[in-house]
Amino acid sequence: MIPSVHHNDMDCETEVDDKGELCKDWARGGLCTIHRPTMFLFCRKTCLCTGPYRFARS
Template identity: 80%
Template sequence: MEKNNTQVFWATPMTVITDTLKKQWHPYVFDCSKEYDEKGELCKDWTRGGLCEKHRATMFLFCRKTCLCTGPPKQKK
């Protein structure tokens, strides 16, 4: 005995998704106390040279704390 497609479809269990199961979007919160520079002391030199502004994506990956939290070191007089 053959089943038609409608019978197979209605025999398949279904899951109902409600609003409580949907993923909620939460904005990323930047916490400077947990950030660090992967390139260490190089980040200070690169920041002085203006690379945080010129190459934002690269500096965001390697020098997050210096470029996004502390900024360039003060110049010695």
């Protein structure tokens, strides 16, 4: 039996944002939802694991 491969699987315990602290600022600006493909490349932990809602403006 061939094991299934999931290329988009991610482990939130080991995931790192490529753009560091900028990701939190961008999430506050709504970019996790406005520019999903770009944010997936650079800010996976902030946008997918932590959640952009944690950084939303009040």
